[in-house]
Amino acid sequence: xxxxxxxxxxxxxxxxxxxxxxxxxxxxxxxxxxxxxxxxxxxxxxxxxxxxxxxxxxxxxxxxxxxxxxxxxxxxxxxxxxxxxxxxxxxxxxxxxxxxxxxxxxxxxxxxxxxxxxxxxxxxxxxxxxxxxxxxxxxxxxxxxxxxxxxxxxxxxxxxxxxxxxxxxxxxxxxxxxxxxxxxxxxxxxxxxxxxxxxxxxxxxxxxxxxxxxxxxxxxxxxxxxxxxxxxxxxxxxxxxxxxxxxxxxxxxxxxxxxxxxxxxxxxxxxxxxxxxxxxxxxxxxxxxxxxxxxxxxxxxxxxxxxxxxxxxxxxxxxxxxxxxxxxxxxxxxxxxxxxxxxxxxxxxxxxxxxxxxxxxxxxxxxxxxxxxxxxxxxxxxxxxxxxxxxxxxxxxxxxxxxxxxxxxxxxxxxxxxxxxxxxxxxxxxxxxxxxxxxxxxxxxxxxxxxxxxxxxxxxxxxxxxxxxxxxxxxxxxxxxxxxxxxxxxxxxxxxxxxxxxxxxxxxxxxxxxxxxxxxxxxxxxxxxxxxxxxxxxxxxxxxxxxxxxxxxxxxxxxxxxxxxxxxxxxxxxxxxxxxxxxxxxxxxxxxxxxxxxxxxxxxxxxxxxxxxxxxxxxxxxxxxxxxxxxxxxxxxxxxxxxxxxxxxxxxxxxxxxxxxxxxxxxxxxxxxxxxxxxxxxxxxxxxxxxxxxxxxxxxxxxxxxxxxxxxxxxxxxxxxxxxxxxxxxxxxxxx
Ligand code: ADP
Ligand code: MG
Numbered sequence: 245x246x247x248x249x250x251x252x253x254x255x256x257x258x259x260x261x262x263x264x265x266x267x268x269x270x271x272x273x274x275x276x277x278x279x280x281x282x283x284x285x286x287x288x289x290x291x292x293x294x295x296x297x298x299x300x301x302x303x304x305x306x307x308x309x310x311x312x313x314x315x316x317x318x319x320x321x322x323x324x325x326x327x328x329x330x331x332x333x334x335x336x337x338x339x340x341x342x343x344x345x346x347x348x349x350x351x352x353x354x355x356x357x358x359x360x361x362x363x364x365x366x367x368x369x370x371x372x373x374x375x376x377x378x379x380x381x382x383x384x385x386x387x388x389x390x391x392x393x394x395x396x397x398x399x400x401x402x403x404x405x406x407x408x409x410x411x412x413x414x415x416x417x418x419x420x421x422x423x424x425x426x427x428x429x430x431x432x433x434x435x436x437x438x439x440x441x442x443x444x445x446x447x448x449x450x451x452x453x454x455x456x457x458x459x460x461x462x463x464x465x466x467x468x469x470x471x472x473x474x475x476x477x478x479x480x481x482x483x484x485x486x487x488x489x490x491x492x493x494x495x496x497x498x499x500x501x502x503x504x505x506x507x508x509x510x511x512x513x514x515x516x517x518x519x520x521x522x523x524x525x526x527x528x529x530x531x532x533x534x535x536x537x538x539x540x541x542x543x544x545x546x547x548x549x550x551x552x553x554x555x556x557x558x559x560x561x562x563x564x565x566x567x568x569x570x571x572x573x574x575x576x577x578x579x580x581x582x583x584x585x586x587x588x589x590x591x592x593x594x595x596x597x598x599x600x601x602x603x604x605x606x607x608x609x610x611x612x613x614x615x616x617x618x619x620x621x622x623x624x625x626x627x628x629x630x631x632x633x634x635x636x637x638x639x640x641x642x643x644x645x646x647x648x649x650x651x652x653x654x655x656x657x658x659x660x661x662x663x664x665x666x667x668x669x670x671x672x673x674x675x676x677x678x679x680x681x682x683x684x685x686x687x688x689x690x691x692x693x694x695x696x697x698x699x700x701x702x703x704x705x706x707x708x709x710x711x712x713x714x715x716x717x718x719x720x721x722x723x724x725x726x727x728x729x730x731x732x733x734x735x736x737x738x739x740x741x742x743x744x745x746x747x748x749x750x751x752x753x754x755x756x757x758x759x760x761x762x763x764x765x766x767x768x769x770x771x772x773x774x775x776x777x778x779x780x781x782x783x784x785x786x787x788x789x790x791x792x793x794x795x796x797x798x799x800x801x802x803x804x805x806x807x808x809x810x811x812x813x814x815x816x817x818x819x820x821x822x823x824x825x826x827x828x829x830x831x832x833x834x835x836x837x838x839x840x841x842x843x844x845x846x847x848x849x850x851x852x853x854x855x856x857x858x859x860x861x862x863x864x865x866x867x868x869x870x871x872x873x874x875x876x877x878x879x880x881x882x883x884x885x886x887x888x889x890x891x892x893x894x895x896x897x898x899x900x901x902x903x904x905x906x907x908x909x910x911x912x913x914x915x916x917x918x919x920x921x922x923x924x925x926x927x928x929x930x931x932x933x934x935x936x937x938x939x940x941x942x943x944x945x946x947x948x949x950x951x952x953x954x955x956x957x958x959x960x961x962x963x964x965x966x967x968x969x970x971x972x973x974x975x976x977x978x979x980x
Pocket of ligand 1: 523524525526529552553554555556557558559560711712817819846
């Protein structure tokens with residue numbers, strides 16, 4: 245590598261032709277300091293002005309209704325400054341051998357007047373229109389002066405032209421489309437060839453990629469749209485390739501360099517417990533259990549994600565793993581995002597274990613519950629049992645993360661509804677053991693592109709099947725005006741013994757308002773439609789004991805209807821509730837709706853989910869092309885709401901819904917790279933670039949599997965580039 249040339253790239257933009265100290269300062273304010281930065285300041289769009297037309301041809305296009313951009317090369321015959329009261333405009337007349345036309349400017353008058361000279365030839369590009377006299381005009385066209393034999397001067401017209409984002413503070417130093425184009429053109433011509441290659445030769449060859457120099461050149465000034473696409477492909481590939489390299493390092497450094505716990509699988513215990521269950525495991529549950537047990541047997545630490553649809557029965561699978569851990573003398577801990585969910589897990593698990601030990605005359609496995617809201621005495625006892633190793637299975641919330649919680653011998657860590665926790669919280673809990681096996685569970689399925697990126701360092705087991713005998717939940721979308729009928733329906737069902745949830749959304753994120761609205765509905769409903777049945781109320785401002793009491797009463801059928809805010813969103817399992825009414829359903833995201841719907845249909849009875857919204861949110865149906873760029877933002881919201889709601893009606897497949905959700909929401913808020921400690925993605929579109937992601941992932945993972953320290957001659961460049969450009973992202977994997 246020529247380090248002298250590379251050093252030039254690190255020089256300040258100040259020394260670039262046309263920049264100088266003042267412009268350099270404003271460039272710096274948008275993060276462009278060096279020549280290299282400017283090379284990588286790519287255009288936000290290109291316009292294809294490569295079709296040059298004669299004036300007559302352009303006019304006939306215009307008459308045919310063409311409304312795109314065109315380029316015309318013509319000579320100036322006349323220029324005029326015309327005054328209308330205080331305002332002034334300029335018209336410039338052009339001719340070629342086929343006809344003539346005008347260009348008009350409303351501002352920049354003095355400058356424009358000086359630029360254009362009669363008798364000289366220019367290329368002008370823009371969208372032609374017909375003036376009120378019927379002749380052709382272009383308003384504020386882009387232009388280049390054409391001096392004979394000098395094709396170079398086609399910088400702003402006549403080919404594919406880059407447009408750069410020009411933030412305010414850059415405009416203020418007189419940088420506009422033309423000047424920035426000229427500056428970047430200088431930089432690209434002079435310095436793009438100095439950029440050192442960042443991908444190994446063999447990868448470039450095998451994947452038919454541009455080298456970095458050609459890629460950068462064609463990102464700015466492509467000769468054809470094919471070459472531009474090829475540049476984008478190279479940059480996308482490189483970006484996702486290095487991300488996958490980092491993820492592969494994370495995965496294999498963790499697996500191969502750390503020594504985890506080794507557990508024995510007691511097959512009699514396993515069989516007894518599975519036989520003891522009141523149901524048979526589904527094939528997917530069995531397969532997932534097999535993956536988990538195989539990980540537990542091995543010294544390599546387990547780091548596994550269980551992806552399952554709502555109600556697919558993830559809990560029972562991890563419970564079996566916890567029993568095996570306890571049987572090996574280890575403690576197993578399960579962290580859940582809410583107190584009622586933790587409490588529910590605790591109740592179900594401890595009851596099941598008690599019954600099991602009674603039946604098989606085995607020692608009882610002690611189970612403990614740790615929550616933030618427990619009183620001091622309760623808490624002391626639990627903490628003591630954990631420290632002494634008396635409790636083997638520990639279930640809790642964030643309270644488990646506190647410093648006071650110290651385990652006796654932590655061997656297995658389970659995170660339920662993992663999306664509610666950050667990577668760091670998981671790490672905090674992991675550090676409380678030596679190197680425990682880790683299982684994380686997702687609340688709803690994860691889109692494929694995310695399982696290939698954000699979650700690619702984990703091994704993944706999928707539970708797609710629902711337990712046998714479950715009926716598909718019937719989902720309907722109803723207008724708010726139908727609420728009286730819906731209440732009557734719920735009332736009827738209550739008389740025949742079927743329980744219902746009625747859910748209200750969080751209003752403007754305020755717990756106070758939330759409480760008010762749920763309470764108000766409770767008041768009015770219990771006085772009217774539901775006068776004759778029992779109704780319970782559950783909301784986020786209750787402490788967990790109150791919530792737990794209400795949930796328990798609902799479970800024991802002391803209420804027919806439970807009015808609730810979204811506190812019931814995740815995990816809650818009440819098999820006898822078969823109807824859920826979701827109010828203002830347009831306020832919820834798809835995965836939240838899918839989660840809420842998953843609260844019912846947990847038995848063999850037919851369940852019903854009623855989504856209620858205003859009429860206007862119901863009109864758009866799910867179609868393949870989700871093209872909404874042209875809608876106003878209010879229309880967009882309505883469009884997205886109705887797609888979400890109609891998708892819910894149409895599909896009960898969480899995997900499908902997750903993909904639709906990703907498309908609707910776009911990549912921005914989903915990828916959450918900050919939280920994952922991974923570099924940001926500038927080129928890759930996590931929604932649409934599935935193929936390239938999969939391809940790059942395959943290559944990157946193969947490289948790391950075969951050469952975990954990147955010692956092969958072939959891969960030296962990768963290692964060097966990681967050290968140069970990604971050092972802040974691999975605090976976790978260390979390359980030896
Ligand atoms: P999720 O995957 O949404 O967390 P749960 O673990 O809460 O689902 O399980 C949902 C319900 O299904 C629970 O009541 C559980 O006991 C029950 N269940 C789990 N596995 C089976 C099975 N194989 N057959 C029948 N019911 C099952
Ligand atoms: Mg669950």
